[in-house]
Amino acid sequence: MKKKLIILGLILITNCVVFAQDLVQSGPMVGYSTMREVLLWVQTTKAAEVHFEYYDKAQPKQRFSTQKYTTTFDKAFVAKLIADQVLPGKKYVYELFVNGKKAQKNYPLEFQSQTLWQWRTDPPEVNFAIGSCSYVNEERFDRPGKGYGSEYEIFESIHNKKPDFMLWLGDNTYLREADWNSRTGFLHRYTHTRSLPELQPLLASTHNYAIWDDHDYGPNNADGSFAMKNTASEIFKLFWGNPNYDVINKGGITGYFEWADLHFFLLDNRYYRTSNNNYTGEREMLGKEQIDWLINALSSSNAPFKFVAVGGQVLNSEAMYENYAIFAKEREYLLEKIREAKIEGVIFLDGDRHHTGLSRMKESNDVYPLYDLTCSSLTAGSNNNQEKLNVYRLKETIVGQHNFGILNVSGPRKERVLKINIFDTNGKEIWTKEIKATDLKYK
The missing domain is CATH 2.60.40.380 (Purple acid phosphatase-like, N-terminal)
Structure with a gap:
């Protein structure tokens, strides 16, 4: 008994x-x-x-x-x-x-918790993951035919690398036609994507930060005219855990965080955006107020690497799809201000394009090279676009399959080195490059 x-x-x-x-x-x-x-x-x-x-x-x-x-x-x-x-x-x-x-x-x-290293030791080594374009199939709401999402095991591969944190670079979920016109639809799509079983271990032990792009903001190529933009902001903030949002008090998701001696500037390329097809007046992707905040914040930063996260490519010279080149005047304003303020150590991080590649811009011998690392796609359909008209591309870095990045920063405080590693779905290295902080300074 x-x-x-x-x-x-x-x-x-x-x-x-x-x-x-x-x-x-x-x-x-x-x-x-x-x-x-x-x-x-x-x-x-x-x-x-x-x-x-x-x-x-x-x-x-x-x-x-x-x-x-x-x-x-x-x-x-x-x-x-x-x-x-x-x-x-x-x-x-x-x-x-x-x-x-x-x-x-x-x-x-x-x-x-983050390390208190200031005035005590050199900054700690940092490892962080990056990626964009995460599509999780749901047949009843997807387009007919083969599912657009695949190889969800990539999240397990990222988890196995044990990064300190992951920075999601936009299109972290894909709103469907049934989703973006109602708060109910937004909540369903975010919930469905967040519930993917393969994703759970990564979420549970890796700190997560995020920006958005069009697919987790609204319809394809959505801009500042999107009627549900405030709902988009509300749901994004509900499902992510950034330390701050809307630091310019204009309604978007612009933010900032630090990790060790690294500074991260999280930009909003949707909330203030002019329609891609509207050429009747001033065209903007980020908006002057957001750019001026960024320049001021970058100027205040003493980080050896200043990572600027944006939903779409910044340096690609080929004006196509949704990269910054289709907003040429505003992009010129941003880059001129970075040079005018003599801000050092800037590296752009972005996604969107469904392929990965590194761009390097060096206008003259008097300036250091600006880098733009595009990392895409995690699970959404990938392509093998070679960016042949992008004069800044490093051809050997173009990847046309599902992939993710692990960025490692190590070394003494005044000699920090960034190592970029790009991995395939199974965690096998595709390519690696090193950038020294001392090489991102003005002469």
Whole structure:
């Protein structure tokens, strides 16, 4: 009899754990990290009380907890909670609780706080992943025929590289015709993409930052006239965990973050954009206010590498599709201001094009070369466009298959080196290049 009761008790406990797990729609996901706090994100299947508990891996007996929060229908049952008891330079294990019960996962739930290195040591080595164009098939809403998305195992390959964080470079989800005209549609598409099983381990232990491009903003080639632009901003902010948005107070998603001695400038190439087909007045992709903020912020930065993330290509000289060359006057203004202010160490990161490639612009011997790394596509259809009319392309870097990037920055504070590695779906290296911070300075 006692044995039966024990077995019955174990069944009941197991059922409680499964029940808690069944209430998790997607996540948990680790958002931004600072020295004193980290954002944790999760989405449940229905209204539920959630919280996270966490502890320093080196001191597992001392546990901390976030606030408790009840998810709601109007917020897509999303919870964004802050782990605010962290200390610099620590690695933490965390646990998710739903309605008071621990939700089990078969992969690590971990995060890290950033290191306090200033005035103490050289900055730490940094590894971060980049990628764009992530399409997850859903047959009932997709176009007829072969699914546009494939090779979802690429997210497992990124996870296996154990980057400190991932910077998503736009088209992180693909709104369909049934999605972009309603808030209901936005919520469905973001939820569907975020729930991909292959994605979950990466979300759970890698800090995530993001910008957008047209497909996670609205229809193909959508611009500032898009009627649902405010809904697009709301849902983007709900599903991502950047430390800030709309730093210019104009309604978009412009933002900024730091990691070690690296600075990242997250630009919005949609909210303020002139239609690609409108030539009746001043044409803009970023808008003067956003560019002026960027130049000011870059001027204030002492980072050896200043990464400027934009949804579309910046340096490609071939005026086609949606790259910056079709807004030639504004692009000239941006690049002239970078040179006029003598800002050093600028590297552009972008996606959109469904192929990967590195561009290098050096106008004269008096200036350092500007680089533009395009990294695309993760799972959406890829192409082998060779950018033959792009005078700045490095031909050997063009990749026409699913791929992702791992960027490594290492070395002493005054001799930092960036190593760019591009990998295929299975994590096999395709090409690698090094750029020294000392080579991105004015003479």
